[in-house]
Structure formats: structure tokens, C-alpha cells
Amino acid sequence: MTATTTTPAPARVDAGERSAAxxxxxxxxxxxxxxxxxVMLFAALFLAYGVVRVQANEWPPFGAPxxxxxxxxxxxxLLLASSAVLRRGLARARGGDQRALPPAAVxxxxxxxxxxxxxxxxxxxxxxxxxxxxxxxxxxVFYALTGFHxxxxxxxxVALAGQAVRARVTRKHEPATLRPLxxxxxxxDFVAIVWVVMYLTVYCL
Amino acid sequence: xxxxxxETHAAPRGFLRRYVFSTDHKVIAKQFLFLGLAFLAVGGxxxxxxxxxxxxxxxxxxxxxxxxxxxxGGVISPxxxxxxxxxxxxxxxxxxxxxxxxxxxxxxxxxxxxGARDMVFPRLNLLSFWSMFVxxxxxxxxxxxxxxxxxxxxxxxxxxxxxxxxxxxxxxLWTIAVYFNGASSIMGAVNYITTVIRLRAPxxxxxxxxxxxxxxxxxxILNALFVPVLAAGMxxxxxxxxxxxxxxxxxxxxxxxxxxxLYQHLxxxxxxxxxxxxxxxxxxxxxxxxxxFARKPAFGYRVTVGSMIxxxxxxSLVYGHHMFVTGMSPMLGESFMLLTMxxxxxxxxxxxxxxxxxxxxxxxxxxxxxxxxxxxxxFGLGGLTGLFLADIExxxxxxxxxxxxxxxxxxxxxxxxxxxFAAIDYWFPKMFGRMxxxxxxxxxxxxxxxSLNLVFCxxxxxxxxxxxxxxxxxxxxxFLKPLLKMNRGISHAAFVLGAAQLLFVVxxxxxxxxxxxxxxxxxxxxxxxxxxxxxxxxxxxxRIPVVRQGPHELGNPRVIEALGRDWLAQxxxxx
Numbered sequence: 001m002t003a004t005t006t007t008p009a010p011a012r013v014d015a016g017e018r019s020a021a022x023x024x025x026x027x028x029x030x031x032x033x034x035x036x037x038x039v040m041l042f043a044a045l046f047l048a049y050g051v052v053r054v055q056a057n058e059w060p061p062f063g064a065p066x067x068x069x070x071x072x073x074x075x076x077x078l079l080l081a082s083s084a085v086l087r088r089g090l091a092r093a094r095g096g097d098q099r100a101l102p103p104a105a106v107x108x109x110x111x112x113x114x115x116x117x118x119x120x121x122x123x124x125x126x127x128x129x130x131x132x133x134x135x136x137x138x139x140x141v142f143y144a145l146t147g148f149h150x151x152x153x154x155x156x157x158v159a160l161a162g163q164a165v166r167a168r169v170t171r172k173h174e175p176a177t178l179r180p181l182x183x184x185x186x187x188x189d190f191v192a193i194v195w196v197v198m199y200l201t202v203y204c205l
Numbered sequence: 206x207x208x209x210x211x212e213t214h215a216a217p218r219g220f221l222r223r224y225v226f227s228t229d230h231k232v233i234a235k236q237f238l239f240l241g242l243a244f245l246a247v248g249g250x251x252x253x254x255x256x257x258x259x260x261x262x263x264x265x266x267x268x269x270x271x272x273x274x275x276x277x278g279g280v281i282s283p284x285x286x287x288x289x290x291x292x293x294x295x296x297x298x299x300x301x302x303x304x305x306x307x308x309x310x311x312x313x314x315x316x317x318x319x320g321a322r323d324m325v326f327p328r329l330n331l332l333s334f335w336s337m338f339v340x341x342x343x344x345x346x347x348x349x350x351x352x353x354x355x356x357x358x359x360x361x362x363x364x365x366x367x368x369x370x371x372x373x374x375x376x377x378l379w380t381i382a383v384y385f386n387g388a389s390s391i392m393g394a395v396n397y398i399t400t401v402i403r404l405r406a407p408x409x410x411x412x413x414x415x416x417x418x419x420x421x422x423x424x425x426i427l428n429a430l431f432v433p434v435l436a437a438g439m440x441x442x443x444x445x446x447x448x449x450x451x452x453x454x455x456x457x458x459x460x461x462x463x464x465x466x467l468y469q470h471l472x473x474x475x476x477x478x479x480x481x482x483x484x485x486x487x488x489x490x491x492x493x494x495x496x497x498f499a500r501k502p503a504f505g506y507r508v509t510v511g512s513m514i515x516x517x518x519x520x521s522l523v524y525g526h527h528m529f530v531t532g533m534s535p536m537l538g539e540s541f542m543l544l545t546m547x548x549x550x551x552x553x554x555x556x557x558x559x560x561x562x563x564x565x566x567x568x569x570x571x572x573x574x575x576x577x578x579x580x581x582x583x584f585g586l587g588g589l590t591g592l593f594l595a596d597i598e599x600x601x602x603x604x605x606x607x608x609x610x611x612x613x614x615x616x617x618x619x620x621x622x623x624x625x626f627a628a629i630d631y632w633f634p635k636m637f638g639r640m641x642x643x644x645x646x647x648x649x650x651x652x653x654x655x656s657l658n659l660v661f662c663x664x665x666x667x668x669x670x671x672x673x674x675x676x677x678x679x680x681x682x683x684f685l686k687p688l689l690k691m692n693r694g695i696s697h698a699a700f701v702l703g704a705a706q707l708l709f710v711v712x713x714x715x716x717x718x719x720x721x722x723x724x725x726x727x728x729x730x731x732x733x734x735x736x737x738x739x740x741x742x743x744x745x746x747x748r749i750p751v752v753r754q755g756p757h758e759l760g761n762p763r764v765i766e767a768l769g770r771d772w773l774a775q776x777x778x779x780x
Contacts (some may be wrong), residue, residue: 022403025403026325026326026399026403029398029399029402029403030325030326030329030395030396030398030399033394033395033398033399033429034391034395034429036429036430037391037394037395037429037430037432037433038433040429040430040431040433040434041433041434041436041437042437043434044433044434044436044437044438044471044474045437045440045441047470047471048437048441048452048467048471051464051467051470052452052462052463052464052467055464132449133444133448133449133450134448134449134450134451136451136456136462137450137451137452137456137462137463139450140444140445140450140451140452140463141452143448143450144440144441144444144448144450144452148440
């Protein structure tokens with residue numbers, strides 16, 4: 001605590017910025033709370049899946065096509081690789097190599113696009129085999145959960161592309177400009193982790 | 206200390222940046238306040254229509270009836286009636302109380318009361334308001350689509366709320382509006398939680414915070430955890446309605462199917478914490494106001510905080526008491542009953558702390574104090590009636606009767622609304638730099654408290670007599686015909702209640718334009734917002750204050766002797 005006098009504060013305004021480290025911690029705490037809320041959102045969706053799943057006599061129901069394992073498995077690797085690429089770029093930027101950042105963001109975004117393309121192919125294949133959102137709760141779970149997750153991937157891709165453009169344009173890689181990308185990376189890790197859970201429970205189980 | 210220094214971004218110029226897309230927490234607070242008050246008026250008007258139908262079933266609504274319900278000659282049809290109570294509940298909970306108590310006072314109070322210059326994420330704050338605005342726009346639109354607004358009750362239970370039960374676009378827009386409303390709440394919660402953790406002025410530990418901030422902070426934690434669960438329910442309901450998924454539609458034994466009860470689990474997982482989301486800020490505000498206007502420190506400050514934390518934890522474990530009649534396992538039901546009953550322990554502790562705070566106090570009966578005392582009264586009544594509903598045997602009989610309606614109105618509409626009025630009366634001078642008229646305020650209070658209790662206690666009685674909630678025409682059943690007179694009485698009290706709010710409207714706008722100029726500290730209390738001018742400058746504090754004591758330093762003999770006044774600001778040195 002600083003020593004202070006008892007006289008009333010003079011009529012002037014304290015200027016001054018909070019330190020970058022303090023702002024970093026603000027952002028990390030805020031993002032943690034936000035992702036906590038997001039975890040609850042997906043947890044509730046998985047709960048819904050669990051409830052309808054334990055009530056079903058048979059899964060998949062008689063006559064319904066099985067979900068593929070190989071392509072979504074590959075997709076899991078794509079998302080994890082994307083997260084890793086972004087993490088690596090951030091680590092190198094923190095180590096001083098700021099120019100590694102835009103390529104890393106672009107690479108991560110492209111891997112996200114590849115994921116979306118593969119997911120689209122899976123949906124089309126399942127539709128061709130006669131599985132629709134309206135064909136029982138089996139189809140509902142498959143399309144709703146993977147679709148809602150894909151929206152989050154799409155959001156992440158847009159955010160990453162935006163960050164990459166921003167980093168290219170401003171060409172400033174101060175900690176303050178690094179911060180949004182660091183937050184995006186946290187979100188991106190979250191999207192990948194949700195996907196791993198989704199792959200294991202919706203596709204494999 | 207991280208908050209020794211702070212950013213003082215210059216006040217923005219230009220109308221749009223200053224008043225519309227502002228990032229200043231004080232401006233956003235006012236935006237939330239006006240939005241909430243506007244929807245409070247809409248929701249209140251819908252309540253008048255509901256009460257008209259229950260008092261005079263099938264009689265055309267006077268004056269504007271033909272305008273609203275032209276094809277039926279001003280008579281409220283069954284479908285219109287269902288839409289009325291659905292939208293009344295939705296608007297009051299999500300679009301009136303939430304923006305006023307959490308949006309407006311959360312935004313206004315948190316930075317000022319903890320000695321910060323703004324929220325920690327001002328742009329997220331802006332986004333939070335505009336997300337709420339989108340939600341209100343979507344909800345308003347839903348009144349004008351074919352087949353009208355949502356009609357599945359504010360709880361929107363399937364199968365009624367699926368495309369089979371309510372095929373109109375109105376119900377779909379309802380799910381979208383609630384989703385965006387939830388997004389706004391979550392963004393607000395992220396901001397409030399982080400701001401309280403990071404931007405408290407030096408010297409302000411968690412136990413030096415005013416109880417208002419405690420209430421808002423705990424509410425934000427519940428918001429961040431449980432509004433997403435509601436959002437998940439809305440997502441699945443939306444998918445069911447739009448893409449034909451079958452989460453909430455029971456299937457056949459062969460194909461397997463969804464589960465309508467699943468929605469109730471998702472809804473009440475959120476819905477019960479929601480009750481506390483709304484009441485916690487009210488508790489915090491009232492705990493502070495009782496102390497300020499009784500000129501005594503709040504009794505058992507730490508115990509009050511502890512009780513609020515206990516309620517937060519318990520609130521997430523009791524939602525099943527809304528579902529006793531869904532055929533839940535009796536053992537599970539018993540557990541939910543027990544946990545629900547346990548909540549009354551911290552609630553009673555809070556209650557007795559309030560009584561002990563005002564015990565032998567030097568009471569100043571300002572309108573804000575009267576409204577705070579009104580909350581104590583109606584919360585006691587509402588809480589007691591909750592015990593009957595927590596008990597399985599009583600609940601099986603009382604479920605879906607007007608007893609439930611009376612109970613939650615005593616808590617939500619009476620206690621929470623009275624706290625909102627208390628907060629408006631109390632912080633109006635700081636928000637707008639003018640005083641509200643105390644005579645009109647007191648008149649507003651007495652008319653409100655009397656008519657409000659007549660309405661809601663009347664609802665308890667007719668519910669106990671067996672009248673179902675959501676019933677279109679009470680004269681349709683022989684056994685309810687004797688209640689018609691009572692229904693009329695309740696409706697007349699409700700019309701008085703509605704008319705009494707006009708006093709508030711007059712007082713609010715008259716004071717805004719012509720009210721007496723407020724000095725910096727009109728109530729003579731010591732929390733930080735009263736150490737700056739009314740209204741505060743854009744950056745709130747010229748210098749971030751250093752906090753030396755708690756928020757309730759009132760009536761201390763040492764202070765009275767040394768300074769000749771009975772209060773001490775939080776950043777003043779103890780003489």
C-alpha cells in the first residue's frame with residue numbers, strides 16, 4: 001500500500017495505463033470464465049445425449065447405418081494438429097520470433113477448413129445412406145451435436161483468419177497485439193477438446 | 206496492487222459513440238435501465254389483460270380491446286390468452302427484471318462501488334447490451350407474425366413447444382430471443398466476475414465490498430454456470446422445431462425416441478438457479494440499504510455473505526423440486542425435497558440479519574428504505590409459501606395451481622421488483638444528478654405494497670382452493686364458479702397496482718427533467734460512489750481511492766465525536 005496523506009485528492013486525473021502483464025491476466029481470467037460457461041453449454045448437450053442414449057433399447061437403432069470411424073478419426077488428428085501449430089507459433093513469438101505468428105495462424109485456420117470439409121463429406125455420406133436429422137433420435141444426436149460443434153470450428157477459423165490479417169497489416173507484435181491471438185488459441189484448444197469428447201462418445205461409443 | 210493505476214480513456218465525442226455505442230459502464234447501465242423499464246411496462250400491461258380475462262371471462266377488453274383483438278371484437282381468445290401469459294412471464298423475467306437489476310445496476314454499481322474506472326472489458330459490455338437489444342427486437346417481432354407470439358408458457362415445455370404443439374413462427378423466434386438474452390447475460394457475467402476480481406481499489410478486500418457487489422458477483426457466477434444450460438435447451442428446441450430433430454419428441458419402442466422430460470431437466474437445471482440469479486442482487490442491495498437508512502452497520506456482514514454463498518451452492522442442487530410430478534424416482538424426490546428445505550436455513554439467517562440490522566436503528570424512512578423493508582416483508586411471505594411447494598405431498602396437490610403463481614410472484618414480482626424500485630430511488634441521484642420526489646415515491650410505495658399483497662395473497666388462496674394456473678376461463682368449471690368473485694377482487698387489486706406504477710413513471714420523468722439537483726452524497730453514506738460528484742465524471746475517480754474500512758461505517762461514536770457526523774467514507778482515515 002502506498003503512503004497517502006489525509007488531504008483530499010487534488011483536482012487532477014491520474015493518467016497511466018495498467019501494465020501489459022496485468023491486462024494479460026485480466027484477459028486470461030475473463031477467457032477462463034467464458035470458457036467455463038462454454039463447457040457448461042456442451043456439458044448440457046452431452047447430458048441430453050446421455051439421457052436419450054441410456055433410454056434407447058438399441059444403439060444404433062435397427063436398420064440405421066453405423067457412423068464411420070476412420071474419417072472422423074483423421075479429423076480429430078487435424079484439429080489437434082491445428083491447435084499444436086498455433087501453440088508452437090505462439091511459443092516462438094513469445095521467444096522473440098514474431099514473424100512466425102501470421103503463418104501459424106493461417107496454417108491453423110487452414111487445418112480447421114480441412115476439418116470442416118471432411119465433416120461436410122461425412123454428413124453427405126450419411127444423408128446418402130438414409131440417415132436424416134428427423135430419422136429418430138439417433139440421427140438427431142449425430143447431426144445436432146456435430147453440427148453445433150462445426151459452427152464453433154467455423155467461428156474459430158474466422159477468428160484466426162482475422163487475427164492473421166491483423167498481424168500482417170499492423171506488423172506490430174507487441175504483447176498487446178499478441179493477446180487476442182492468445183485468447184483465440186485458448187478457445188481453439190477448447191474446440192479441439194470438445195471434439196475429442198464428441199468423437200469418443202458420438203462416433204466410437 | 207494491480208489497480209493502483211488505471212486507464213483513463215478520454216470521454217468520446219459524437220452522439221453515436223457517447224449515447225448509443227458507448228463503452229462507458231454508466232451509459233450502458235442507463236441503456237439497460239430504459240430498456241428494462243420499457244419492457245416492465247409492456248409486461249405489466251399484459252398482466253392487466255390476463256387479469257381482465259380472469260375477472261370478466263369472454264367480455265371484450267375495454268378501450269383498446271378492439272384495436273388489439275379486432276377479429277374477435279375485443280374478446281381475448283384462448284390462443285391469445287395463452288400467448289399473453291407466456292409473453293408476460295418471458296418479458297418480466299428475461300427482459301424486465303434481468304436488465305434492470307443485473308444489467309443496469311450491475312453495470313452502474315460494480316465499478317463505482319469497488320473504486321474502478323470502468324468494467325475490465327468495456328467492449329464486451331457494449332456487446333452484452335446490444336445482444337440484449339437483438340433479443341428484444343426478435344421478441345417484439347414475434348408478436349406480429351402469423352399465429353402470433355409464443356404460446357407454450359414461459360417454461361416452454363415440450364411437446365407443447367415443439368413444432369407439433371405450436372407450429373407458428375412465434376415460438377421459434379422466442380427460442381432465438383431467449384438464446385440471445387442468455388448470451389447477453391453470460392457476457393455480462395464474464396465482465397462482472399473479472400472486474401470484481403481484478404479492479405477492486407487498493408485496500409478493498411472481498412470483505413470490504415458493499416453487499417450489493419457481493420450479491421451481483423455471486424449472481425454473475427450463477428449466470429456464467431447455468432445460463433449456458435438453458436442455452437443448450439434452446440439450441441435443441443430450435444433444432445427440433447427447424448431441422449426436425451427429435452430430442453424432445455417421444456418416439457416408438459422400436460425406433461427409440463427423444464424425451465420431453467429431458468427438456469424439463471435442462472430447463473430447471475438453469476431455472477432454479479435463475480430464481481437466485483434474480484434475488485441475489487436484491488438481497489445484496491437490501492442488506493446495504495437497511496444498514497444505510499437504519500444508520501447502523503449491517504449485522505453479521507460475514508454471515509450474510511456466507512449465507513449468500515451457501516444459497517449459491519445449494520441452488521444448483523435442488524432443481525428437481527420443480528419436477529415432483531413427472532414420475533421421478535421417490536428416492537430422488539425425497540433428496541430434492543430435503544436439499545430444498547435446507548435452503549431455508551441460510552435464507553432465514555439472512556432474514557434475521559436484516560431484522561437485527563434495523564433493530565433499534567435510527568430509521569430514515571426514505572422511499573428507498575420503504576421499498577427495502579417491503580422486500581423483507583414479501584420475501585418472508587414468499588419464502589414461507591415455498592416450504593409448502595418443497596414438500597412432495599403438498600406439492601402434488603398444489604402443483605400447477607395458482608398457489609405456485611402466488612408463491613413465485615411474491616418472490617420474483619414482489620421482492621425482486623421492490624428491490625428494483627429501491628435501487629432506482631437510491632441511485633437515481635448518482636445516475637442522473639437529480640433527486641426523485643420523496644412524496645410521490647412514498648405514495649407509490651404504499652399503493653404498490655398494499656395492492657401487490659392483495660393480488661399475490663389472493664392468488665395463493667384461489668390456488669389453495671384448486672384453481673389451475675394458465676386456466677383460460679375459470680367459469681368453465683362448476684367447482685371454480687364460487688371463486689369468480691374472488692378472481693374479480695384480485696383483478697381489481699391488480700388494476701390498482703398497475704395504475705400505481707403511473708406514479709412512478711411520472712416521478713421518474715419529472716425528476717429526470719425537473720428534480721432538485723443532487724449533491725455528491727445526499728444519503729450521507731460512506732461507499733465509494735458517494736465520494737465522487739453526482740453524476741460521476743467519465744473516468745469516475747480522479748484518483749483511484751485507497752480503501753480503509755468496510756462499507757457500513759455508520760454511527761461509530763469515535764467518528765461522531767471527531768467529525769460531528771455519523772458516517773465515514775470508505776477511503777477516509779478513521780479519526
